[in-house]
Amino acid sequence: MIDSADHPSIAADHPFVAAVKPLVDAMGGEMVAPDRAEGDDVVLSWEGRELVAVRLPHLSDSLDHILAELQRRHGMPLAELDRKTKQSVVRILEQRGAFSVRHGVETVAAALGVSRFTVYNYLNRESAAKAGE
Template sequence: MTGTGGHPFAAAVKPLVDAMGAEMVAPHEARGDDVVLSWEGEEVVAVRLPHLADSLDHLLADLERRHGSLPALGRKDKQTVVRILEERGAFSVRHGVETVASALGVSRFTVYNYLNRENALNSEKSARESD
């Protein structure tokens, strides 16, 4: 990132920007779809959001940093990863299931089974709570 002059606000939002897979640019370099952030009336930094497909790759890389090699995970941990990805909208991206299956070292069928299992558990939990 250039042009922020090491502003403390830019430093404060950097972990969030990195977690989203976004990029920080100087406000004068902002494009129409960038989000310009201001502090006390001063434009400090512009955030360039990633494309959806890039976001999925970033999410998978982040999960791998947190959990270790995704293909080496056990079944329960892979199910947890799929649940996290579903919560973050990973399967709304075109070829999301295929991308996740490849990253986990499982078949698309297995990913769908994990998703169906999670949905069934959520339905049972909702039914118990409504009783």
């Protein structure tokens, strides 16, 4: 839950705020008081009342967040996963747009403990499988 002492104007106890918090956390965003919203922040309202603003992460921060979440989900460093699971991770990352981020392939390769060439092979294998469907 949001610490309302740190953010007194966030309606932390509101069910809507509690409902969107897991989504904001999953995408690596930050919840701020609506009166602290800046530029690209998204202010969320419920029944005409501004409850919370969501500060979206930078794309590069999102990739780091996604990699950390995948590591937590697998319960071990991604570099220790077997080949088949690493291929699955690359598929998930591709679906989430990880490779549209500058240096995305390099970042993913480092996290998986493989070369860029290997990541490209995983991506090509997936593309070939889709073309054969």
